[in-house]
Amino acid sequence: MMNSMNVPSKRSTLERKLDKLILTLFGTLFTMCLIGAIGSGVFIDRKYYFLGLSKSVEDQFNPNRRFLVVLLTMLTLLTLYSTIIPISLYVSIEMVKFIQSTQFINKDLNMYHAETDTPALARTSNLNEELGQVEYIFSDKTGTLTRNLMEFFKCTIGGEIYGTGMTEIERGVAERKGIKVQEVPTSINSVREKGFNFDDVRLMRGAWRNEPNPEACKEFFRCLAICHTVLPEGDESPEKIKYQAASPDEAALVLAAKHFGYFFYRRTPTMIYVRESHVERMGKIQDVSYEILNVLEFNSTRKRQSVVCRYPDGRLVLYCKGADTVIYERLVGGSDDLKKVTREHLEKFGSAGLRTLCLAYKDLAPDVYESWNEKFIQAKSSLRDRERKLDEVAELIEKDLILIGATAIEDKLQEGVPDCIETLSRAGIKIWVLTGDKMETAINIAYACNLLNNEMKQFIISSETDAIREVEERGDQVEIARFIKEEVKKQLKKCLDEAQQYFHGVSGPKLALIIDGKCLMYALDPSLRIMLLNLSLNCSSVVCCRVSPLQKAQVTSLVKKGARKITLSIGDGANDVSMIQAAHIGVGISGLEGMQAVMASDFAIAQFRFLKDLLLVHGRWSYIRLCKVVTYFFYKNLTFTLTQFWFTFYTGFSGQRFYDDWFQSLYNVIFTALPVIIVGLFDKDVSSSLSKRYPELYKEGIKNMFFKWRVVAIWAFFAVYQSLVFYYFVTVSSSTSQGSSGKMFGLWDVSTMAFTCVVVTVNLRLLMICNSITRWHYISVGGSIVAWFLFIFLYSGIMTPYDRQVKYLLGHIRLDEYILFLHHSSSCSCCCTSGRFPLLRCAKMVLPL
Ligand SMILES: [Mg+2]
Numbered sequence: 001m002m003n004s005m006n007v008p009s010k011r012s013t014l015e016r017k018l019d020k021l022i023l024t025l026f027g028t029l030f031t032m033c034l035i036g037a038i039g040s041g042v043f044i045d046r047k048y049y050f051l052g053l054s055k056s057v058e059d060q061f062n063p064n065r066r067f068l069v070v071l072l073t074m075l076t077l078l079t080l081y082s083t084i085i086p087i088s089l090y091v092s093i094e095m096v097k098f099i100q101s102t103q104f105i106n107k108d109l110n111m112y113h114a115e116t117d118t119p120a121l122a123r124t125s126n127l128n129e130e131l132g133q134v135e136y137i138f139s140d141k142t143g144t145l146t147r148n149l150m151e152f153f154k155c156t157i158g159g160e161i162y163g164t165g166m167t168e169i170e171r172g173v174a175e176r177k178g179i180k181v182q183e184v185p186t187s188i189n190s191v192r193e194k195g196f197n198f199d200d201v202r203l204m205r206g207a208w209r210n211e212p213n214p215e216a217c218k219e220f221f222r223c224l225a226i227c228h229t230v231l232p233e234g235d236e237s238p239e240k241i242k243y244q245a246a247s248p249d250e251a252a253l254v255l256a257a258k259h260f261g262y263f264f265y266r267r268t269p270t271m272i273y274v275r276e277s278h279v280e281r282m283g284k285i286q287d288v289s290y291e292i293l294n295v296l297e298f299n300s301t302r303k304r305q306s307v308v309c310r311y312p313d314g315r316l317v318l319y320c321k322g323a324d325t326v327i328y329e330r331l332v333g334g335s336d337d338l339k340k341v342t343r344e345h346l347e348k349f350g351s352a353g354l355r356t357l358c359l360a361y362k363d364l365a366p367d368v369y370e371s372w373n374e375k376f377i378q379a380k381s382s383l384r385d386r387e388r389k390l391d392e393v394a395e396l397i398e399k400d401l402i403l404i405g406a407t408a409i410e411d412k413l414q415e416g417v418p419d420c421i422e423t424l425s426r427a428g429i430k431i432w433v434l435t436g437d438k439m440e441t442a443i444n445i446a447y448a449c450n451l452l453n454n455e456m457k458q459f460i461i462s463s464e465t466d467a468i469r470e471v472e473e474r475g476d477q478v479e480i481a482r483f484i485k486e487e488v489k490k491q492l493k494k495c496l497d498e499a500q501q502y503f504h505g506v507s508g509p510k511l512a513l514i515i516d517g518k519c520l521m522y523a524l525d526p527s528l529r530i531m532l533l534n535l536s537l538n539c540s541s542v543v544c545c546r547v548s549p550l551q552k553a554q555v556t557s558l559v560k561k562g563a564r565k566i567t568l569s570i571g572d573g574a575n576d577v578s579m580i581q582a583a584h585i586g587v588g589i590s591g592l593e594g595m596q597a598v599m600a601s602d603f604a605i606a607q608f609r610f611l612k613d614l615l616l617v618h619g620r621w622s623y624i625r626l627c628k629v630v631t632y633f634f635y636k637n638l639t640f641t642l643t644q645f646w647f648t649f650y651t652g653f654s655g656q657r658f659y660d661d662w663f664q665s666l667y668n669v670i671f672t673a674l675p676v677i678i679v680g681l682f683d684k685d686v687s688s689s690l691s692k693r694y695p696e697l698y699k700e701g702i703k704n705m706f707f708k709w710r711v712v713a714i715w716a717f718f719a720v721y722q723s724l725v726f727y728y729f730v731t732v733s734s735s736t737s738q739g740s741s742g743k744m745f746g747l748w749d750v751s752t753m754a755f756t757c758v759v760v761t762v763n764l765r766l767l768m769i770c771n772s773i774t775r776w777h778y779i780s781v782g783g784s785i786v787a788w789f790l791f792i793f794l795y796s797g798i799m800t801p802y803d804r805q806v807k808y809l810l811g812h813i814r815l816d817e818y819i820l821f822l823h824h825s826s827s828c829s830c831c832c833t834s835g836r837f838p839l840l841r842c843a844k845m846v847l848p849l
Contacts, residue, residue: 010584010602012130013566014623014707018630021712022085025634029084032645037074040653041066048652061654076655077648084641088668089633094125096629096680100622101125105603110613110688113606118590120614121604127585131603131615132623132701133566134429138556138579140571141435141442143591144608145449146411148572150248151197152256153354156345157405158216159338162200167410169353169448191259195252197410203260206278218279220404223359224257225264225274226290227307227319229297236265248592249355252409253321272309288312293369294376296394299387302326306398308364316364320401327358332400339403346406353444354408355437360401372397416609418450423612425450425540427695428702432542434552434579439464439516442545446514451541456512457502459495459535461488463518481522488522492531499538511539517546524554533562553578560584566702570611571597587611616698617688627706628769629680635715636672636762642723643754650731658751662795671759671788674780675766685771722761730754752792759788 044063046053053061060072101122105111111120122128142148154163166174166181174181191204201207208217228250233242238258245251254264261277272290279286291310298305304322311317320327324346331339342358349356375396379389421431431451435442439462446452463484471483495513502508513536515523523532536542537559544555552569556579560567569576569583573593577600580586588601589608598604605614647658657664691697700706730753734745763781770777 010124010127012127013133013584013704014129014626014630015126017707018089021630021634025084025086025638028638029078029081032081032084032641033074033077036077036645036648036653036655037070039649040073040655041070043652044069051652073653073655080644080648080655080657081641083644083664083667084637086633086637086668088673089630092633092673092677092680093626093629096626096677097125097128097622099681100128100618100625105614105618108613108618110617111605111610113610116590116606118606120606120610121590121598122602123598123604124602127602128618128622129626130566130585130623131568131619132621132698133704134568134585134615134619135565135702136559136563136567137424137429137431137611138552138559138567138569138583139431139433139608140552140573140576140579141433141437141445142411143572143593144570144576144589145413145417145433145445147414148248148411148592149194150252150355150409150411151195152252152407153197153410154349154408155198155220155256155405156342156349156408157211157220158213159341159405160212161345161348162198162203163408164199165197167352167354168413169444172448173351173444193255193259195248195255196259198256198259206261206282208260209278209282216404219361220359221257221260221262222274223319223321223361223404224253224260224407225262226272226292226309227305227321227359228254229295229305230254230264231267232265238263241265249357249409253357253407256407294373296390296398298322302391302394304398306394308369308397316366316369318362318364318397318401319359320361320398321357321359321407324356324358324406327360327401327403330399330401331360331403332362335403342403342406347440349406349408350438350440351444352408353441353448354410355441356406356408358406359404361404362401364397413445413448414608416607418448420609420612422450423692423695424615427616427698429615429698430540430542432536432544432555434544434547434555436517436547436575437545439514439545442543443514446541446543451543452512455509456540457498457509458512458514459499459539461491461495461513461515461519461523463516484518485522485525485528488519489528489531491519492523492528492535496531496535499535503538510541512541512543513539514543514545517544517548517551520544520547520551520555524551524558529558529562533558537563549575549578552576553582555579556582568615570608573597587614612692613688616691616695620691620698620701621684623701624685624706625680625683627711628683629676630707631711631715632676632679632766632769634712635719635765636676637668638716638719639723639726639762640667640758642720643727643758646723646727658747659755660748660751663751663755666791667759670791671784672762673784675763675777675784678774678776678780679766679770682774682776683770683772726754726757726761730757756788756792760785 044053044061044066046063051061053063059065059068060076062069102125105120105122105128108120112118139145153165153167154161156162171181191198202211203217208214211217229246230250231244233244234240241258243251243254245254257264257274263275263277264272265275266273270292272292274288274290275285276288277283277285289312292307293310293316294306294308296302296306296308302322303326304320306318306320308316308318320330324343328339328343346356346358372393376390376393379386379393382389424431433442433446433451435445437445439460443452452458465487468484468487471480474480499511502511522528544551547555552571552575556567556569559565560583566585567583568585568587569579570587570589571577571580572589572591574596576588576597580588580597580600585603586601588598588604590598590604590606603614605611644658647656686694686697705711730750734750734753763784767773767777767781
């Protein structure tokens with residue numbers, strides 16, 4: 001609960017910028033209305049006798065009440081120019097985004113994980129385009145970069161290391177050092193099962209009896225078989241049994257015991273049944289039942305788990321397994337050699353990227369146990385602070401333990417992770433790993449997945465220094481806090497100074513920061529936060545180890561708010577939920593750790609490597625498409641409204657309509673609606689495989705190249721230019737035109753012509769911004785233009801001759817008129833669309849992009 005946060009609502013950066021654009025448009029609308037209204041106030045005068053502005057004229061045209069004229073004209077113009085606000089834009093964007101997420105992201109076979117039958121899932125359609133602008137990725141390690149499939153790989157028993165084989169990380173380390181890796185052939189008798197990847201003949205099939213320390217081996221195997229909370233399921237035979245465990249580590253350990261000849265096959269509330277082989281003599285198999293007296297459960301503060309059991313012969317034993325630090329604190333004095341050797345082995349396992357657990361046991365005297373058990377029962381039945389009391393009682397008995405050895409479990413990297421990380425960093429995305437693991441393990445994993453390499457300059461800020469340890473041993477909490485803070489400040493300052501030197505250099509090495517949770521706690525302090533941010537933003541990769549879920553979220557917010565960059569968090573477990581919620585985009589991995597991360601996320605994928613498709617392909621396309629949709633909408637509405645605005649200057653600012661009502665209403669709904677949606681769905685500059693092969697293309701999104709104010713300004717420029725051409729070309733060229741009856745062209749004839757120009761040009765202009773043209777483009781653009789001609793054909797036919805409206809095509813049609821009409825419209829459209837090329841050329845000469 002301490003790590004939980006309020007669920008934030010997320011809106012994309014593009015949408016927030018769009019709000020600003022709409023506000024600007026409102027500003028423009030107001031200015032246009034104001035110009036018109038003031039114009040009308042100035043213009044209105046009785047000297048224009050033909051306007052009939054006599055005394056009984058309505059208020060809007062009364063020269064004696066100019067202020068009222070201005071006010072009323074303002075309102076008239078507000079309705080007249082309201083088309084400048086693209087109301088249908090929001091509907092179109094929602095439609096486009098919805099189809100993008102449900103049809104493209106959810107159904108992409110490249111993001112489908114066949115093994116688990118999991119497709120990608122867009123849980124919101126709000127953030128598609130945000131995926132195209134991500135600059136920082138915060139990733140969890142276990143289950144996100146790794147598979148979370150634990151396999152028993154090595155162990156150390158009584159100071160002897162067992163298990164051949166090399167982890168991927170060890171191989172990576174050897175390759176970095178230039179050592180040629182020789183494959184160790186697996187022995188003929190080696191057993192391989194999911195969860196057990198151990199190969200050493202010395203321990204298998206009872207061979208451990210000949211080892212230097214068979215008693216320790218026995219205790220080791222019994223500890224694995226007894227000290228757990230696993231439930232067996234299915235047939236009680238070694239081949240068919242299934243183990244249900246709270247964590248995959250635990251299942252792997254019980255499985256290992258099975259392969260060593262200690263087969264745990266049944267559990268009742270008080271008993272554990274184990275089929276033991278080769279214990280008394282080689283080849284003998286016997287069923288042994290152990291009475292489970294107490295279970296001291298695992299939790300994240302205790303970091304250990306113990307079981308008190310009674311052997312059939314009455315022997316009382318406590319078995320304990322847990323993190324090395326907590327077990328070592330509780331060992332009985334003496335046998336320092338064993339402790340030292342085991343510690344060395346643990347370090348070796350750690351640097352090979354293995355997850356380790358120490359095993360220990362202790363024989364209990366019956367009277368000691370009885371008196372402790374009373375306290376335990378009391379604590380267990382207490383109603384208040386039960387957890388704390390239980391922990392305290394556990395402390396009483398979990399001491400003076402005898403070390404048996406340690407296990408090492410491998411969690412392999414997910415398929416394609418190093419390649420994915422490399423591609424993403426080429427795309428300009430910086431990846432931070434936030435993990436609860438030890439520093440050595442985290443660094444090795446970071447090496448294995450290409451986040452760190454030897455050419456990088458690494459800054460390590462760790463609390464595991466002698467000076468800090470010394471102060472910690474003294475035990476004064478205030479002093480410790482003060483000292484570590486000072487130390488962290490010093491380190492940060494030193495690193496930052498050094499980083500700045502590299503940063504100013506032209507071809508300095510890439511930088512990396514590795515920091516542990518304890519130091520991070522102090523570095524996130526408001527006084528040091530800026531320094532941490534400056535340092536980490538200069539680094540291409542950052543690894544934070546031993547961090548709590550809340551710290552994960554704090555680091556994410558630091559970059560999100562402090563650097564104002566677009567962030568993405570990816571994780572698989574409940575401990576990643578707050579980080580997923582804190583970032584602009586949260587991605588959940590639907591793995592083995594339950595659904596909490598997925599439920600909190602915006603997008604869910606099955607594997608880390610699918611991030612490449614999600615960002616570089618879908619994110620990039622969505623971003624480019626939506627930018628086009630927004631800027632194009634802005635352009636088409638501005639162009640249309642401006643023609644009306646120019647007309648106002650020739651009507652004495654009276655608020656006379658240039659276009660027929662129907663034209664104005666149907667402009668956004670029918671004549672220009674569909675093509676822009678088609679662009680939002682199908683426009684594509686490069687294919688998905690090229691997007692992944694040339695990830696550098698993604699940088700355009702990070703820099704927001706397609707929706708800058710400059711881009712909007714260029715569109716606005718063309719809107720003004722084209723509207724001027726439409727208006728003046730059509731009005732001037734038809735000023736002397738006349739119909740077949742010899743009548744001059746009227747307002748509705750001219751405005752129909754201008755509207756034709758607008759519809760044709762705006763639709764053709766759309767084709768010019770498309771990177772790829774599919775048949776859907778032809779159908780929608782052609783369809784929109786045809787729809788207009790069809791509409792005007794029917795509309796002019798339906799209207800009676802007494803109507804004031806258009807009667808242009810039908811009834812009065814004559815070939816010469818029609819040719820004149822088409823000539824005017826098409827030459828005007830050509831002029832508009834082609835005007836773009838010389839102008840763009842000039843613009844590029846003046847302002848090279
Ligand atoms: Mg995890």
